[in-house]
Amino acid sequence: MSxxxxxxxxxxxxxxxxxxxxAGDLTAAVxxxxxxxxxxxxxxxxxxxxxxxxxxDARDTEHVEEIKAAVESLEGFSVRKVSDRTFLLHLGGKxxxxxxxxxxxxxDLSRAYTPGVARVSMAIAENPSDAxxxxxxxxxxxVVTDGSxxxxxxxxxxxxxxxxxxxxxxxxxxxxxxxxxxxxxxxxDTEEIIRTVQLIAPGYGxxxxxxxxxxxxxxxxxxxxxxxxxxxxxxxxxxxxxxxLGALRNALRVVGKKFxxxxxxxxxxxxxxxxxxRLLGSEETADVIAVDVDGIVHPAREGMDENLxxxxxxxxxxxxxxxxxxxxxxxxxxxxxxxxNLLGAEELSTMNDDAVVFALANPDPExxxxxxxxxxxxxxxxxxxxxxxxxxxxxFPGVFRGLLDAQAHDIxxxxxxxxxxxxxxxxxxxxxxxxxxSVFDQSVAPAVAEALRAAAAKQAREGEVSAG
Numbered sequence: 280m281s282x283x284x285x286x287x288x289x290x291x292x293x294x295x296x297x298x299x300x301x302a303g304d305l306t307a308a309v310x311x312x313x314x315x316x317x318x319x320x321x322x323x324x325x326x327x328x329x330x331x332x333x334x335x336d337a338r339d340t341e342h343v344e345e346i347k348a349a350v351e352s353l354e355g356f357s358v359r360k361v362s363d364r365t366f367l368l369h370l371g372g373k374x375x376x377x378x379x380x381x382x383x384x385x386x387d388l389s390r391a392y393t394p395g396v397a398r399v400s401m402a403i404a405e406n407p408s409d410a411x412x413x414x415x416x417x418x419x420x421x422v423v424t425d426g427s428x429x430x431x432x433x434x435x436x437x438x439x440x441x442x443x444x445x446x447x448x449x450x451x452x453x454x455x456x457x458x459x460x461x462x463x464x465x466x467x468d469t470e471e472i473i474r475t476v477q478l479i480a481p482g483y484g485x486x487x488x489x490x491x492x493x494x495x496x497x498x499x500x501x502x503x504x505x506x507x508x509x510x511x512x513x514x515x516x517x518x519x520x521x522x523x524l525g526a527l528r529n530a531l532r533v534v535g536k537k538f539x540x541x542x543x544x545x546x547x548x549x550x551x552x553x554x555x556x557r558l559l560g561s562e563e564t565a566d567v568i569a570v571d572v573d574g575i576v577h578p579a580r581e582g583m584d585e586n587l588x589x590x591x592x593x594x595x596x597x598x599x600x601x602x603x604x605x606x607x608x609x610x611x612x613x614x615x616x617x618x619x620n621l622l623g624a625e626e627l628s629t630m631n632d633d634a635v636v637f638a639l640a641n642p643d644p645e646x647x648x649x650x651x652x653x654x655x656x657x658x659x660x661x662x663x664x665x666x667x668x669x670x671x672x673x674x675f676p677g678v679f680r681g682l683l684d685a686q687a688h689d690i691x692x693x694x695x696x697x698x699x700x701x702x703x704x705x706x707x708x709x710x711x712x713x714x715x716x717s718v719f720d721q722s723v724a725p726a727v728a729e730a731l732r733a734a735a736a737k738q739a740r741e742g743e744v745s746a747g
């Protein structure tokens with residue numbers, strides 16, 4: 280069962296009798312049904328009557344109804360209305376555009392707009408690279424989605440994806456000062472998406488692809504990288520992979536193992552799983568086994584698409600077959616980016632000593648974290664209510680900050696490995712409960728950005744040498 284949290288926070292306005300026990304009666308009623316009271320405010324007080332706002336964390340919408348019923352079961356209490364604090368946060372959207380210049384006089388206007396702006400436009404027409412210097416292109420990222428694979432919600436469409444993309448843009452600004460804007464496309468046709476992004480690209484310094492379903496996301500990213508002269512980064516793939524690799528570096532330090540000595544099981548070979556496998560290959564990991572809904576991926580398996588065939592070529596050198604349980608037996612590391620409740624204590628007990636378990640399915644992981652902690656030396660999840668949260672926000676703000684500052688034209692595996700190392704190095708002394716920094720650690724994005732700038736500069740130097 281999930282636990283109450285701020286994702287289902289409510290504020291209930293309650294009519295209540297004016298008596299000494301009112302606050303205790305109300306909080307006790309909420310507590311009996313598992314709600315967590317976070318605030319209690321008296322809005323109106325009269326001799327025999329109170330109006331109270333009580334804020335509560337709940338588990339889900341059904342739990343909210345339980346809490347409301349518990350309050351109304353008290354004699355003399357009634358609920359006027361219940362406000363969902365998450366929905367209140369989203370009213371009118373979460374981001375806005377602000378002017379960076381003052382427009383208070385005719386002179387201001389003549390420089391920011393006509394006639395002065397014409398000179399700047401002509402300068403860019405004569406030298407298109409000046410757009411990065413003289414326009415918002417230098418600091419702006421398009422957050423592009425078709426709404427086909429939003430969070431764990433599935434194919435909910437472009438309009439319904441908008442709140443998630445707004446949130447992404449807010450994180451870009453908060454953690455790295457990057458101006459990002461949602462581009463929600465009302466099409467799920469691969470060619471239309473590619474062409475649309477190609478057409479809008481001149482206004483942006485980078486493209487963050489988001490929540491586009493596999494396997495189409497692979498082709499969309501590949502072709503856009505070929506077509507555009509700005510970095511294209513599919514965060515569901517590479518953001519997850521970068522943070523996982525950074526966390527795994529520190530987890531292996533904790534248990535005293537090397538990449539070259541471990542067997543890693545990656546459960547889920549969609550966008551995130553495929554990218555994780557690719558970066559693990561860069562680390563020369565001894566043995567990687569990929570598992571999907573049909574079991575272990577191996578070259579002889581029939582009915583595989585292009586992505587699965589590619590994974591089969593990169594993994595499972597001994598040609599193992601069988602189920603997830605077969606793959607986990609004798610493994611050192613489990614990385615799950617798939618579905619909830621796939622493993623239990625029995626399967627985990629077959630892993631090697633000092634095992635590492637990353638169960639990252641959200642909101643319900645592949646294995647109960649409390650069960651995993653009984654069998655593994657290091658456990659990580661995608662949740663904020665357990666230690667070691669693997670969260671993409673540790674990667675993408677700093678990645679794009681570095682790419683924009685370097686005026687990079689693409690992003691390479693070498694840059695992503697540098698980002699992973701930077702995230703790992705923020706944790707000076709990792710331990711089983713601390714292998715990745717907090718998402719609110721303000722040193723993370725600058726460290727990742729610096730690593731990206733250095734990697735981009737190195738790549739540019741190597742390019743000049745090879746060209747010479």
